[in-house]
Amino acid sequence: xxxxxxxPQSLIVQKGGISIINCAYENTAFDYFPWYQQFPGKGPALxxxxxxxxxxxxxxxxxxSFNKSAKQFSLHIMDSQPGDSATYFCAASYNTDKLxxxxxxxxxxxx
Amino acid sequence: DAGVxxxxxxxxxxxxxxxxxxxxxxxxxxxxxxxxQTMMRGLELxxxxxxxxxxxxxxxxxxxxxxxxxxASFSTLKIQPSEPRDSAVYFCASSLNxxxxxxxxxxxxxxxxxx
Numbered sequence: 183x184x185x186x187x188x189x190p191q192s193l194i195v196q197k198g199g200i201s202i203i204n205c206a207y208e209n210t211a212f213d214y215f216p217w218y219q220q221f222p223g224k225g226p227a228l229x230x231x232x233x234x235x236x237x238x239x240x241x242x243x244x245x246x247s248f249n250k251s252a253k254q255f256s257l258h259i260m261d262s263q264p265g266d267s268a269t270y271f272c273a274a275s276y277n278t279d280k281l282x283x284x285x286x287x288x289x290x291x292x293x
Numbered sequence: 294d295a296g297v298x299x300x301x302x303x304x305x306x307x308x309x310x311x312x313x314x315x316x317x318x319x320x321x322x323x324x325x326x327x328x329x330q331t332m333m334r335g336l337e338l339x340x341x342x343x344x345x346x347x348x349x350x351x352x353x354x355x356x357x358x359x360x361x362x363x364x365a366s367f368s369t370l371k372i373q374p375s376e377p378r379d380s381a382v383y384f385c386a387s388s389l390n391x392x393x394x395x396x397x398x399x400x401x402x403x404x405x406x407x408x
Contacts, residue, residue, distance in 0.1 A: 214394045225384050225399025271336060279324060279391040285335035
């Protein structure tokens with residue numbers, strides 16, 4: 183029940199396309215859902231985060247869509263660029279200091 | 294700010310040897326987290342500290358692993374004896390006021406290879 187399931191494991195998108203990464207959870211107590219971006223050889227860094235009281239949050243080309251009833255949330259990258267090539271992790275937490283991470287999605291954007 | 298600092302960046306050792314990984318959190322941050330990243334299991338939380346006190350070590354795989362935080366600016370993760378299955382990238386992260394709804398700042402990681 184503490185797991186966050188992430189898919190796909192890898193994703194190849196052409197420049198200008200839309201990248202979509204999905205995550206699902208079971209624990210309805212989760213109330214904070216961040217996405218972290220990791221470039222090769224670097225540590226993960228916070229990209230964008232959402233709370234369940236909103237269904238969508240947009241920051242530039244990055245959008246989180248949240249479906250509370252389905253217990254799912256997704257990251258959409260519009261107009262994907264080669265510089266977006268990285269590993270993306272979804273995560274969740276509730277009233278604790280711990281983040282439960284998904285297994286990651288390796289995104290490759292080709293020109 | 295220099296960010297979270299980890300050393301060494303790469304470590305190659307032989308099975309049975311002791312390995313010590315080091316972390317300096319961002320100044321002023323009161324939470325420190327140790328993670329392990331592998332292809333199979335992704336990012337796993339090993340242990341975290343609040344104000345230098347270990348709060349949750351339920352992710353530490355076995356007694357061979359130990360972590361300390363003697364002061365607010367330094368933490369170590371020790372593996373003794375090391376085994377090939379410990380090969381992974383180990384990350385240290387710090388945050389202000391905890392992980393819930395607060396950004397965790399990750400270091401560059403230590404890539405450990407146990408032969």
